Every structure is written in C-alpha cells, then in structure tokens.
Amino acid sequence: MVKALGKNWHPECFQCHKCHKVLSPDNFMEKSGKPYCKEDYHKLFSPKCSECNLPIEGTPLVAMGRQWHPNCFKCFQCGVPLSPNNFKEHDGKPYCNKHFQEMFLPKCYGCKLPIADKVLKALGKTWHPECFACVQCHKPLGTDGYREKDGLPYCDFDYHALFSPKCAACHAPIREVYSLHDTLSIHLLITEMSDSYGQDMASRALPVPTLQQTVE
Numbered sequence: 001m002v003k004a005l006g007k008n009w010h011p012e013c014f015q016c017h018k019c020h021k022v023l024s025p026d027n028f029m030e031k032s033g034k035p036y037c038k039e040d041y042h043k044l045f046s047p048k049c050s051e052c053n054l055p056i057e058g059t060p061l062v063a064m065g066r067q068w069h070p071n072c073f074k075c076f077q078c079g080v081p082l083s084p085n086n087f088k089e090h091d092g093k094p095y096c097n098k099h100f101q102e103m104f105l106p107k108c109y110g111c112k113l114p115i116a117d118k119v120l121k122a123l124g125k126t127w128h129p130e131c132f133a134c135v136q137c138h139k140p141l142g143t144d145g146y147r148e149k150d151g152l153p154y155c156d157f158d159y160h161a162l163f164s165p166k167c168a169a170c171h172a173p174i175r176e177v178y179s180l181h182d183t184l185s186i187h188l189l190i191t192e193m194s195d196s197y198g199q200d201m202a203s204r205a206l207p208v209p210t211l212q213q214t215v216e
C-alpha cells in the first residue's frame with residue numbers, strides 16, 4: 001500500500017493524473033490534490049519560456065512583461081545573455097546595448113558611430129553635436145552658423161578663405177560678391193563695415209543646424 005497526499009493507494013493505482021505512469025510516493029508533484037509526474041506537472045502548470053516555449057522549472061526571469069529561462073533571455077542579434085536590468089528592447093525583442101545602438105540608433109555622418117543622446121541635423125544628415133565641425137579647422141559648428149560646399153560644413157572664415165574670390169589688391173578673400181564688375185570696391189565696403197552691424201548681419205544669415213533629442 002502507498003500512503004501519499006493523505007490517502008491510501010494500491011501501488012499500481014498511484015498514477016500520474018495525466019499520463020497514468022505509476023508514480024513513486026517520494027518522487028511526484030501535486031496539484032489540486034492530484035499526483036503528477038514531474039514532466040507533466042511542468043508541462044501543464046509551469047510558466048512557459050517566451051523564447052523556447054518550454055516550461056520553466058526554476059525561477060523564471062521576468063522581463064518585458066514575459067517570463068524566460070535565465071539562459072534564454074539573450075541579445076536577439078549576438079546571443080549574449082542579458083540582465084533584466086540592462087538591456088534594450090526593439091520590436092518586442094531584447095538586445096544588448098552594443099547591438100541596439102549599432103542597429104537602431106541614427107549614425108553620425110562625421111565619426112560614423114551611433115548617436116545615443118543629442119542629434120544634430122544639418123546638410124540632410126545626422127551628427128553628434130561635437131562632430132558637426134568645420135572640415136578645415138575642426139571648430140564645432142553646432143551653435144554658430146555654417147557654410148556648405150559639396151555637402152561638407154565649413155566655418156564662415158574658412159569657407160571664404162578657401163572658396164571666395166581673392167582681392168587683387170590685398171589677396172584677402174572677398175566675402176560677398178555682389179557684382180562681377182566691381183568686386184574690389186565691394187570688398188572695401190565690406191571691410192569698412194566689419195566692426196559694425198554689417199558683420200553681425202552676415203553671420204546671422206548663416207543657416208543654423210537643429211538639435212534634437214533621440215527618442216528612447
């Protein structure tokens with residue numbers, strides 16, 4: 001006779017409620033007063049892993065509102081095991097920080113690396129604010145205006161030094177060309193105004209890039 005679950009049984013009648021395999025009284029699981037073999041118990045009553053769909057016998061890892069085998073909660077791209085406190089989610093799938101950044105964040109056109117925080121948009125591209133710099137002198141252009149030549153940003157000074165026509169008299173670049181006929185006199189005029197509002201107006205006219213926060 002078998003004594004189990006507070007009752008008496010024929011040894012051959014103490015069976016798994018599901019598969020009717022004969023159970024040993026010291027190796028079975030119980031649910032609602034009925035005996036089960038371990039396998040069926042977990043199949044029927046244990047939480048299922050969100051990744052492999054098999055029952056979780058130990059403590060489930062809970063992340064993204066679902067339950068996982070601790071070993072099954074891994075980066076969807078590289079398979080590295082993840083901690084529920086340190087991962088990124090995209091489209092219902094978990095990723096390590098590295099692959100989330102590589103795959104889903106905008107890339108900086110300057111350094112080619114992902115942009116996690118502030119995005120600067122200029123010239124139809126995205127940049128780290130510190131990477132949007134004059135091609136010539138590497139001064140960041142995030143707060144000042146910039147000039148564009150062949151899709152690349154330049155500070156006002158270098159743009160004119162490189163691309164503006166040079167004065168026949170002093171060889172300094174001529175900042176604004178109003179007329180092909182009388183560039184020398186225009187140059188003199190601009191130079192005279194350089195300390196007053198003329199300079200101010202010129203810099204205010206430059207396009208200023210827009211800063212944005214990337215959405216998490």
Ligand SMILES: [Zn+2]
Binds near residue numbers: 016020021039040
């Ligand atoms: Zn069974």
Ligand SMILES: [Zn+2]
Binds near residue numbers: 049053
């Ligand atoms: Zn699993």
Ligand SMILES: [Zn+2]
Binds near residue numbers: 075078
């Ligand atoms: Zn990864």
Ligand SMILES: [Zn+2]
Binds near residue numbers: 108110111113128
């Ligand atoms: Zn960059």
Ligand SMILES: [Zn+2]
Binds near residue numbers: 154156159
């Ligand atoms: Zn420059």
Ligand SMILES: [Zn+2]
Binds near residue numbers: 168171187
């Ligand atoms: Zn000159």
